[in-house]
Amino acid sequence: GDSVTQMEGPVTLSEEAFLTINCTYTATGYPSLFWYVQYPGEGLQLLLKATKADDKGSNKGFEATYRKETTSFHLEKGSVQVSDSAVYFCALSDSGGSYIPTFGRGTSLIVHP
């Protein structure tokens, strides 16, 4: 079945550092890929998405590129802020019509001043 693998956390960075959170997936067909963010005590918010190979999703300085050849969708940000501290979830949704996302286990990001 479909699955998503994320790098283990927590990822601890200083403010203004470069961020990469790795995500790889296994799926049949051509899934859509998502990054969701969950701030402490809150639900999930859609951060960005990409629906086909080579698409780049971007939002709030975060970017991720859909790489079909490496089945990856790594999240990057050039300069993180303390307010970016949260848990980040990579997810995929198959293109067969069910639209039920499969989530990774999440990666906690802690940014220090």
Added chain:
Amino acid sequence: DAGVTQSPTHLIKTRGQQVTLRCSPKSGHDTVSWYQQALGQGPQFIFQYYEEEERQRGNFPDRFSGHQFPNYSSELNVNALLLGDSALYLCASSHPDRGSNTQYFGPGTRLTVL
């Protein structure tokens, strides 16, 4: 434009009791999905409702049931609560018929079973 809303925010129950959680979807959305998120884990799909019927179901026992109303709002019911049911329960809405498979999540209901 109101987003997805859920109630209550927090709930404490004891083993064996029953609980009902409520969700109102984002305006214009007709499909509601429910997820269970255990501490330190990603959300796990429970079921999805569309046109007042359960359309898909994840790997959850029959103790978990739901309902969707004509206004698209939804309820999640859990019977015979177990300690392991303690989790954040998330509701998400979408409108797949519009060609978008993006789900929008509510803030969740934190259920604690003692």
